[in-house]
Amino acid sequence: MFPSRFDLVVAQTVAEAVEAKVDAGEGGRFLAGGQSLIPMMKMRVAFPETLIDINRIAGLDAIERSNGHLQVGALVRHADVVASDATFGAVAAAAPWVADPLVRNRGTMCGSVAHCDPEGDWNSVLLATGAEVIAQGPSGERSISIADFVDGAFTSTLGEDELVVGLRIPVPSGRSGGAYLKLERKIGDYATVAVASHLELDDSGAIAAAGLALTSVNPINTKVADAEALLVGQQPSEELFAEAAELAAAAAEPRDDVRGTAAWKRQVVRTYTKRGLAAAAQQAEGS
Amino acid sequence: MEVNITINGSEHASDVEPRTLLVDHIRRTVGLTGTHVGCDTTSCGACTVLMDGTPVKACTVLAAQADGSEVTTVEGLKGADGLHPIQSAFTDDHGLQCGFCTPGMMLVGASLIAENPDPSDDEVRWAISGNLCRCTGYINIVKAIQTAAARVAESSNGS
Structure with missing residues (x-):
């Protein structure tokens, strides 16, 4: 298999890439790691007229902490996230479960976020940690909260001429912990179910902030806002986490498919929410 | 478009279509058929090559993206003193x-x-x-x- 014909623009700067996108219009697509886009092009599900390769742009490959945030550039590969010392909680937990080792060597975190595949791992992690997407367009840069960014299956609120240049993930200042529990049939398969959890504790040990998001059980990565609201202000406990798990299960509308029945997947959401929150609390208490 | 890829230590300059996949370039243009095409959908790893030392699936990389890089295929494992x-x-x-x-x-x-x-x-x-x-x-x-x-x-x- 091979893609249909396209013109390739190898951009050397972000400005050049954005300009090329403006010129190409709807038929233009950005290419970073290509681990989703190239297979889609080979299967002729995607057939861009112009492909704008951003891999040669300098300065987009940093993953570092700055001003209380973990900043991830557009060319940071999943393998770089796995290897980074700057990560924390759910981000660190999820990284080794994205795709397989070879795909992680090429695929980028920002590309995966921009792709908005509801079976993708990163958007759940970003929803749980309250991240922002940094987009650059012809009129400059803007920041979009991940909850506003993710708009539907394979759909974001990114403007037609905007490029995702980075992510900003707030690093908790106090005690915190996170988890990403993913059930997959084999390494590299999409999640059957995955749950991202994030907890921050105050000085009394009560939950100061909570994040909970689900992968592969809805047409979009799902932030479980009512469970997050329930958790905040409470002392961590098994009973509390069981209650949050019920809300998570209620927020999941999985479908019967080759990976399992809807009822079973909802039960996995329940179990993984309890386990994930317990792991996050344990990590926070030890931090 | 012109690409110049060092494969197993030898430079290969070729004119390729932008849509040419690295694995097809290696097999068809360069003629090294040790790199296999299995699933062709980024799952199986039969097409694995090292790109600047890092293993990647060559069915999911454009030859144009490998321009200027050093690629090692299975044929390049063997050294002067025999098998790797x-x-x-x-x-x-x-x-x-x-x-x-x-x-x-x-x-x-x-x-x-x-x-x-x-x-x-x-x-x-x-x-x-x-x-x-x-x-x-x-x-x-x-x-x-x-x-x-x-x-x-x-x-x-x-x-």
Whole structure:
């Protein structure tokens, strides 16, 4: 298999890439790691007229902490996230479960976020940690909260001429912990179910902030806002986490498919929410 | 478009269509057929090559993206003094049955032991988790990679 014909623009700067996108219009697509886009092009599900390769742009490959945030550039590969010392909680937990080792060597975190595949791992992690997407367009840069960014299956609120240049993930200042529990049939398969959890504790040990998001059980990565609201202000406990798990299960509308029945997947959401929150609390208490 | 890729130490300048995949470029233009095409959908790892030392699936990289890089295929493993330790270990430990996945398995194995001189079973299995063997010969593949690691460690200690 091979893609249909396209013109390739190898951009050397972000400005050049954005300009090329403006010129190409709807038929233009950005290419970073290509681990989703190239297979889609080979299967002729995607057939861009112009492909704008951003891999040669300098300065987009940093993953570092700055001003209380973990900043991830557009060319940071999943393998770089796995290897980074700057990560924390759910981000660190999820990284080794994205795709397989070879795909992680090429695929980028920002590309995966921009792709908005509801079976993708990163958007759940970003929803749980309250991240922002940094987009650059012809009129400059803007920041979009991940909850506003993710708009539907394979759909974001990114403007037609905007490029995702980075992510900003707030690093908790106090005690915190996170988890990403993913059930997959084999390494590299999409999640059957995955749950991202994030907890921050105050000085009394009560939950100061909570994040909970689900992968592969809805047409979009799902932030479980009512469970997050329930958790905040409470002392961590098994009973509390069981209650949050019920809300998570209620927020999941999985479908019967080759990976399992809807009822079973909802039960996995329940179990993984309890386990994930317990792991996050344990990590926070030890931090 | 013009691309210049160093494959196994030799420079190959060619005029390719932008849509040419690296694996097809290696097999058809350069004529090195040790790199296989299996699933063609980024799942099986039969097309694994090292791009600047890092294993990647060559069915999911454009030849144009490899412009200026150094690519190692299975043909490039063998050195002036004979087979690479990973190749002799796959032979000795019967790390292959049909051989289709073998180039990818050996390149991933070679890349692993370059970073980790004494990988555990779990570390080897994790490293090859993007490569499928449909003869399900994983036990001997893991064993061969560990044998190669031990031989490399032994020869570097001895020198």
